[in-house]
Amino acid sequence: MTSGFTRRWRRAGGVLSVLVAGTLTAGALAGCSTGDDTDAKPPAMESVGARVAAEPLLRWRGKWVTWRNVSVDLRAMGTGDILGKVTVEGHTAEVLHVGGGPTLLRGNVDYWRSALGTGSDTESRQFAGAWVELGGGRLWGVDLEDLAPGTLGPRLRDGFPGQASETQGGEGAVSSGGSADTPASPGPPVPGGGAAAAGSGEAMSTGAAGSTPSPWAPATNEAYGLRPPEGVEQDAVRYELPSGRGLGRFWVAARPPHRLLAYTGQDIPGDPEAGPSNVSLTMSPAGAREAKRTYAEMIARLRALPARLRIDYEGPGFLLYDIERAVGCGGACPGAADLSLSVRNTSPRLTGSASARLELYGSSRPFGRERLVGRCVVQLPILPPGGRASRTCRVSSTEIGAVLKEAAADGTLVMWRTSEDLHYGNVSGPSDSAALTETLTAHADAAGW
Numbered sequence: 001m002t003s004g005f006t007r008r009w010r011r012a013g014g015v016l017s018v019l020v021a022g023t024l025t026a027g028a029l030a031g032c033s034t035g036d037d038t039d040a041k042p043p044a045m046e047s048v049g050a051r052v053a054a055e056p057l058l059r060w061r062g063k064w065v066t067w068r069n070v071s072v073d074l075r076a077m078g079t080g081d082i083l084g085k086v087t088v089e090g091h092t093a094e095v096l097h098v099g100g101g102p103t104l105l106r107g108n109v110d111y112w113r114s115a116l117g118t119g120s121d122t123e124s125r126q127f128a129g130a131w132v133e134l135g136g137g138r139l140w141g142v143d144l145e146d147l148a149p150g151t152l153g154p155r156l157r158d159g160f161p162g163q164a165s166e167t168q169g170g171e172g173a174v175s176s177g178g179s180a181d182t183p184a185s186p187g188p189p190v191p192g193g194g195a196a197a198a199g200s201g202e203a204m205s206t207g208a209a210g211s212t213p214s215p216w217a218p219a220t221n222e223a224y225g226l227r228p229p230e231g232v233e234q235d236a237v238r239y240e241l242p243s244g245r246g247l248g249r250f251w252v253a254a255r256p257p258h259r260l261l262a263y264t265g266q267d268i269p270g271d272p273e274a275g276p277s278n279v280s281l282t283m284s285p286a287g288a289r290e291a292k293r294t295y296a297e298m299i300a301r302l303r304a305l306p307a308r309l310r311i312d313y314e315g316p317g318f319l320l321y322d323i324e325r326a327v328g329c330g331g332a333c334p335g336a337a338d339l340s341l342s343v344r345n346t347s348p349r350l351t352g353s354a355s356a357r358l359e360l361y362g363s364s365r366p367f368g369r370e371r372l373v374g375r376c377v378v379q380l381p382i383l384p385p386g387g388r389a390s391r392t393c394r395v396s397s398t399e400i401g402a403v404l405k406e407a408a409a410d411g412t413l414v415m416w417r418t419s420e421d422l423h424y425g426n427v428s429g430p431s432d433s434a435a436l437t438e439t440l441t442a443h444a445d446a447a448g449w
Contacts, residue, residue, distance in 0.1 A: 042218030043258035046157050053153025056291035062281030070140045075294050079443045080145035089114045097144045103134040136314035141275040159215030160245045160270040215242035229280045232262045246272035292449040305433040313427040318347035335400025342390040345383040352427035353382045363415040364406035373399035
């Protein structure tokens with residue numbers, strides 16, 4: 001199979017040469033024009049990026065893998081505002097992201113059970129059916145604002161500028177003729193970074209002005225195992241990510257207006273350390289009318305938010321705590337220790353609680369080997385900003401008595417140590433509904449929708 005460009009060249013020259021082989025020389029043929037020459041060259045990614053940046057909205061459909069199989073259908077506006085759906089293992093949730101602000105999800109209990117994993121029934125029931133703020137900001141490893149036309153367009157134009165991934169070692173670009181798993185040898189070095197796609201027959205693009213070498217090299221030949229996603233024009237031209245920006249490629253329509261069609265690869269473009277793999281996404285412009293309708297839907301949802309939202313919290317700890325120990329040995333000396341946990345909520349915004357698993361270790365000799373003597377669990381109450389609480393749990397174990405007896409026999413003091421593992425729960429914060437609505441309205445006004 002040949003590329004779209006090769007097929008067009010054959011229609012423009014090869015077929016004509018058969019018809020007039022006996023009367024025209026090769027030199028005469030070179031001067032003929034069929035009117036199809038203008039689109040017979042691969043499009044410059046700089047111009048593709050400029051068109052993407054000007055789009056009011058891009059519609060993204062596709063999938064990737066983190067520790068779950070994820071599929072999405074998202075509408076991304078130029079400023080990074082996004083509305084759509086995410087499906088995890090067959091269970092779907094709504095997604096709403098305000099550019100520069102939070103990401104909100106609303107799914108049923110099955111979605112949250114699938115998302116949170118084993119042992120999450122209580123939290124899944126709390127989240128089910130309500131808008132929940134994602135504490136980590138990313139949607140299954142993906143920064144949603146990277147999908148916005150206003151972000152993606154300039155990156156395409158400039159070749160994803162920034163620090164190359166150290167793990168790529170500057171050899172991240174896969175040349176045509178290889179695959180993401182088994183990259184072929186890169187082509188010859190080209191000034192400005194990257195390598196020409198092996199066998200593409202195309203030199204490195206020089207950009208619109210012709211003065212700055214482009215990091216993009218169009219590949220118009222086929223490479224084993226590299227195909228556009230299903231439903232995408234099969235003669236689309238592929239552009240491997242610039243060196244160090246991950247393993248993947250964009251697909252661009254072979255014919256004018258040379259729309260950006262899809263992305264496939266092992267990494268999220270420009271962010272190879274993000275975590276998602278086996279990425280396959282299609283994108284299509286949806287126009288100003290769809291952008292206006294999407295903004296109206298988003299604003300209606302934001303206005304209907306309750307005063308507070310639950311948060312799927314992944315951020316730094318906001319409960320400052322201290323642990324006190326009271327270890328004793330009485331009677332037959334089975335031993336017991338009371339562990340007291342005192343907590344203060346240091347967040348000015350968040351309300352939350354935590355379940356704390358406390359472990360007690362002891363050593364009868366200075367710098368000697370310590371051993372785990374027991375553990376207990378403390379359940380903290382829900383604390384508002386600035387709130388304080390103390391809770392105590394008891395560790396009862398014959399190991400405590402054993403450590404104390406060893407220390408008494410040696411005439412030494414016991415070295416006690418505690419470790420703690422806090423699991424946050426019931427975290428909530430103000431929805432800031434009015435402020436988010438105002439922000440989104442300003443974004444829509446600035447875009448002219």
